[in-house]
Amino acid sequence: MTIRDPACEESGMPRKLPLHVHKQLTRHKKWVFYFRIGKGKRIRLPSPADPLFKSAYMAALTGSPIEAPKVHEGTLGWLWERYTTESAKWAGYSAATQKQQRLIMAKVLEKNARHALTAFTQDVIQEGVDKRHETPAAAGNFLKTMKGMFSWAKKMRLVKVDPTVGVEPPGYKTDGFPAWTVDDVKAFRGKHAIGTPERLAMELMLLAGLRRSDVVLVGRQHINGRILSIDTMKTGARVTVELSDDMLKVIEATPRRGLHLVENAHGKPFTKESFGNWFRVKCTEADVTKSAHGLRKLSATLAAEGGAATHQLLAQYGWSNIATAEIYTKGVDRKRLGIEASRIVADQIGNIEIPHPNSGEGLSAKNAGKTTSKK
Known part of the structure; x- marks a missing residue:
């Protein structure tokens, strides 16, 4: 109760x-x-x-x-408690980010909650990053958590020095989740028929580029006619897309008990985590070794290749950072510009005149004529 x-x-x-x-x-x-x-x-x-x-x-x-445990002033536990209850920066994080950082700090505080803040130097923070080097993403998230807390503490004059300044983030390169291909979409469609929740989920993510955290929330209340609008869970940005005739048919063909478009086997909405696990199983059944996020990447790629500009990608996918959109547009622009440049070069090559021969059959024939005339 x-x-x-x-x-x-x-x-x-x-x-x-x-x-x-x-x-x-x-x-x-x-x-x-x-x-x-x-x-x-x-x-x-x-x-x-x-x-x-x-x-x-x-x-x-x-x-x-x-x-x-009792929290003593001037300790790491005390700072974390103040940061998570008083900081506007913390309050501005999404629920998913707050949960992620709380889990990170729960492990840190197990051994360090009562340690004085002066004990946390730049070397200590760097050591925390380095010992997580085998999982670069975890190292990066640990550093982000510490930076958020200590930068706020410095502004509030709770610490004299921000120990995260100058700490090197983990050095690794990754393209993240692998993007789906058109063949993956064909394979998934071939396995999962229209009318199943997995087919509806895939088509929604492909057309609208929704994240899994938004797919589990979207419902009839977000659709007006053929226009779908929803405030994204991760950034709070509102995305608005037009649903195609085919997409509307898939929605109508999929049975549901409530407002949510995608429901689990019990007629209930998914959580973000349960949806991710469920959808991965459905991908495996179709011999697609990709995730839900990789489908969003294909959607953005198709949009860019179709001529969508950077500001259009920002609007559809709810991105706030222009650099994210340019990941897709730059690649397409480079390909288009490269093709255009090669055509220009070909035209210029065609303008190069072929020189008159200084030797060969023409010259021999000319000399032969001169010899005959002298005779």
């Missing part, structure tokens, strides 16, 4: 608190949470948004409580 919690709604935390969990506003204007049954002992819990909350709550519920 859960109850609605208006305070949590305002702070971006879950709108409902579990049974026996109570909140209290401290003199520092900060919400703290306790577990208490009736008039029994109060047990301090982590924030409901903290990855450690669930285990602490279950321990209290079963009679073996794990008290949330």
Whole structure:
């Protein structure tokens, strides 16, 4: 059983608190949470948004409580708590980014929560990056988390020096998720017929370029006529696309119980994670060794090859960084410009005049004529 919690709604935390969990506003204007049954002992819990909350709550519920450690001023745990409750930068992150960074910090704080902030030097942060070198993405995310927290702390004068300044990010190059090909689309269509949720999901991602976090949310309420508009989960940018006749037919042919266009086998909407796992299985069934994100890449490539300009790609795919759109347009432009340049070179080659011969059959015949006339 859960109850609605208006305070949590305002702070971006879950709108409902579990049974026996109570909140209290401290003199520092900060919400703290306790577990208490009736008039029994109060047990301090982590924030409901903290990855450690669930285990602490279950321990209290079963009679073996794990008290949330006391946070001492000037420690890493203290800074992280202030950063995640007071920083506008943190509040501006998407729910997915906040979750990712909380999981990263949960592991860091296990051993370092009570360490003084002065202990975290540039060398220490660089060491943290370097020890994650076998997983460059994890190293990069660790550094982003630390940069966000310490840059804010420096501006708020909570630390004298930002230890992340000058720290080298992991050196690696990757093209990320492999893009789908046209043959992949044909193979998927050949395996999954119109009327199945997997076919609808694939066609939506291909036409609209939706991320998996948006595919699980999009529904009838986002469609007006043949126009689909949705605020993307990752960036909050609104994308608006026109649905083709074929796309509308696929939508109409796919049965559903609720508003969501893509539902699981129980008629419920997917979570982002469960959708990714489910869709990968459907890809494997069609002998397509790609992911949902790779389909978005093909969509952007087709748009660029069809002549879509940078600003059009920004609008359709919800990107805020022009460099992302130029990844697709530059490659197409280079190909087009290269072809055009080669045609110019060919024309110039054609303008090169063929010189008159100075020797050969013509000259021999001329000399032969002169010899005859002398005779």
